[in-house]
Amino acid sequence: MNRSILRLFSVVVVLFALLIVWTSRWTVFSASALDHNRLNQLGFYASLKVKRGEILADNGAVLARSVKAANGTWKSVYPQGSLFAQAVGYYNPQENQIAGIEQTRNRALTGLQSRQASLFGSFNGTPQVGDSVYTTLDPKGQALARKLLAGRVGAVVAIVPQTGAVKVMYSNPSYNDNNLGAPCPANAAHVGCQFNLATQGGLPPGSTFKLVVTAAALNSGKLTPNSTFAGPSPLLVDGIPLHNDGNVSYPPGTTLTTALTDSIDTIYAQVGLRVGAPTLQEYMKRFGFYSVPPMDYPAAQMRPSGEFYNGSFVPITNPNMDVGRTSIGQGDLEVTPLQMAMVVAAIANNGKLMEPRLTSRVVNSDGETVETIRPQEYDQVMRPQIAQEETQMMRHVVESGTGTLANIPGLNLVGKTGSASLGACVTGVRVNNVCPGGETYDDAWFVSFSESDPKIAVAVELSDIPGGYGGTYAAPIAAEMIKTLLAEGQ
C-alpha cells in the first residue's frame, strides 16, 4: 500500500505545481496583459485615490492642484482656468480624459516615478501623493499675451532660445479646463473646444518663412546678404503671376538684405528657386519642420509643419509643390506658431535650436527636486556667424522695413513680419464657424527677439484680420511681450 500512497502523493504534488504555475501565469507572465485589459478598472480606481502633485508656474503659482472629493477620492482643479488650460491640460479620470502637461508628466504627478514599492505598502494609511511639476510658464507673460490678443483669434509663443524653455504659450480661443462639458465657442466648434492654435494650427507663415529661406541660402553658401536681385512685379512663378505688395517693382541690384527688410516677394521667390527644393527641404528639417515638435506635450495635441497637400505632409521636393510661393510662406505651406517661435529662437541662439520645454523640474512632497528636465539641443541649424548675419538683416526689418512698430528705444529688437492670405480653408480657428468661401482673411505674424539681450524669442500670430499686416498688428504685441519678459528676467 505504501507504494500507492507515494504515487498518490506525487499526483498531489503535480496538482499543486499546476496551481503554482497558473498563479505565476497571472501574477507574472500575463500580468501586463491583464493590467491592460480594457475591463480592468484597477488603475483607474487607484488613480482616484491619488493626490496628484501640483503643476506650478515658473514662479511657483499653482496652475493645477488636487482637491478632496467624495469618499477618499481626489479631483483636479485649475485655479487659472482658461489662461493656462492649453498648456496645463486637464485630468478627468471619470471620463478617461487627460491632456497637456497633466498627460505628459502623468507619471510624476501620480508619484509613480519616485515611489518606493514596499512589501507592506503604505503602513500609515495616508493617500499616495504625487510629485509636483514646475513648468517654464510665466504667469505675467501669459496674462499679457491674453490681454494683447484682446479676444482676437491668435497665438503667442515665447521661448528662451538658450534653453528652449517655453515662457508663454497662449492662444485664443481658450477653454476652461475646470468645466470640460461647457459648449464650444462658435469659432472653435469645428476643431473642438480644446484646440490649441499655438501647436495645432496649420497656418500659412507668410513672409516669416523668409527667415528659413535666408538661413538656407546663407548657410549653404549659395548667397550672401549682399547678393543682388531684380524684383519686378508681377513675376511669373510656377506659371502664375506673383505680385509684390502694392505691385511695387524693385530694380536690379536690390540686395538680399533689402529684400528681407522690405519683404519683397518676387525676389524671395527667386531666392527659393536659387537655393533649390532639396536644400530648402534640408533646412526646414533642421528647424524642426516635418516632425511633431520635440516638446514635452502630448503628440496628439501637436502638429508638424510643412507642405500640406491633399491631406498629408509632402516634401517640398514633390513636383506638385510651388517652391517659389513656398519661399514667401504661401503655397501649400502650413505651420504652427510654435514652429515659427522655434525658427526665431534658433537664430537668436547663434543657430542652435533647442528642444522646446514646458516643464523644468519635478519636486516631491517634501520639496526636494527629484528630477531636473535638462535643456536638449535639437540641431545646429546654421553656423553662428550666419545666424549673426541673419540677425543683422532682421535688424533692418525693424529699423527701416516692415516691422518698424517694434522699434522700441533701448530694446534693440530684430524680427520679421508676415502677412499671409488665407484664401482656402486651412486647419485653424476661424472667426466664423463656417469656412470662408472666396473671402480672404489675413494672417498677421511677427517673430522677434532682442539683439542686445536675446533671452526671449517670440512668435505672434493673429488669424482672420481682414487686410491686416503683421507689421501693424503683430509687431507691437511681440515688442510688448519681449519688453515685459526681459524686464522680468532682470
Next chain:
Amino acid sequence: MRARNWELISLVPAALLVSAGFAAVYIQRANQLETVSLIYGAIFLGLCLGAHIFIRVTLPHADPFIFPLVAVLACYGLVMIYRIDGATEARVQAQWFVLGLVLFAATIVWFRDYRRLENYRYLIMTGSVVLLLLPRVPGLGVYSGGAYLAIHLPGITFQPPEFAKVGVVIFLSSYLRDHRQALASGRRILGYRIPPLKHLGPLLALWGAAMLALVVIGDIGSSLMFYGALLAIVYVATDRISFVIFGMLAFGLGSWFLATHIPHIDARIQDWLHPFNPALYSAPLGSYQLANAQFAMAAGGLFGQGFGQTLLYIPGTTNALIPFPSTDMVFSVITGDLGLFGAAGLLVTYLLFISRGFKAAMLARDSFSKLLAVGLSTVIAVQVFVIVGGVARVIPFTGVPLPFVAYGGSSILANFVLVALLLLVSDRARRPLSDT
C-alpha cells in the same frame, strides 16, 4: 529531540506570522480599528499553546508538524480576514477557532481508539448523506450561485459538505479495508479483472451518489472533493490504476452530461474559458468575480502590492469589486496583497501539511489507519485544488472553502475534527511497539 518539542518550536512561525500580520493590518488602519482587536491575535496564540500542551499529554507520539502547519494556515486566514473585514469577521472567526479547538480536543478524547469509528460506519455514512441533502429541504437550504450549499439554522449558516467529507472518508476507509482483497480479485473479462458485483456494487452506488449530489445540490466542487477522496482510497486500497481511470472517465462523462444539461454549470465553464468576454462579464453571476480576481492577482505580481492594498470595493461605493473576498475569493486577495510569493508560500504550507498526512499513512500499521490518513489528506488536497484552481482558472470555478483560511465556521469545525483524526492515526503509528 522529542516530537513534542519539535512541535513547540514549529509553532514559532505561526506566532511570528500572526504577530506581524496583525501588527501590519493594525498599523495600516489604525484610524479604523481599535487596539483591543490586537488582543485577538494574542488570544489565538494562547489557544495554540494550549492545544500543544493538550497534544503533549494525550498524543505524545503524534507527528510534530501537523498541528504547527495547521496553526500557520489558520493564522494566515485569521490575518487575511482581519485585513479584509476588520475586527467583526475576525472576531467571529476567532470564536469558531475556539469552538474548533474544543471539538478537536473532544474528538481526541472520545476517539482515542479511533478504530471504534468502524463500528458506526453505516451510521456515519447515512448521516453524511443526510447532511448533504439537508440544503435541499425547503426553508432550510440556502440557494446561492445556482447551488444548494448551505443550510440556515437560527443564528448560523451551516455548510454540510464540510462535515460530510470527514464522514465519507471514514466510511470509505472502513469499507475498503474489508473489501479491498475482493475488489482486487474477480473474474477476468477481456483481460480486465472485473470485481464481483457484490463488492463493486457499493462503489458504483457511491459514484452514483456523487453524481446525485452534483445534480441535487448542483455543487460540482463538493462532488469533486468526495470523488477525489473516493478514487484515492480505492487506488491505495486496491493498487489498481484501472479503477481510477474508469472512475475518472465515469466522472468526466457525468460532468459532461451535467455541463450540457444544467445551465449554471455550463455558465461556470463559459466564465472559466472566457472571463473577459464583455457579455459574460456583465451578466448577473457572470465572470465579473473571476475577471476581477484575475486583475487583483495581476496587480499582485511577484511580491504583492502590500498588505491591505488589494482593492475590494469600488472606491466611493459599497459595491464589491471582488465579491466574497473572505470566502470564495480569499486566494485572489492573498495573491493581490502578497503576490506570487505569498500565494506559493500558502500552497507549499498546504503541501507540507498533506505530506505529513501521507507520512502518517505510510507509517500506520493497519489498513484502516492508512486509508483513513490518505483519505483525509487527499480530501484537503482536492479541496485546495478545487478552490485555488477555480480562482486561478486551472479549472472552472466552484466555491468550496479554502481549508483553515476562508471565513466560515462549519469549515473550521470540520477541519479540526479532520486534524484530530490525522493526529490520532499518527500517534498510533509512531507509538513504540511496546506501548501498544
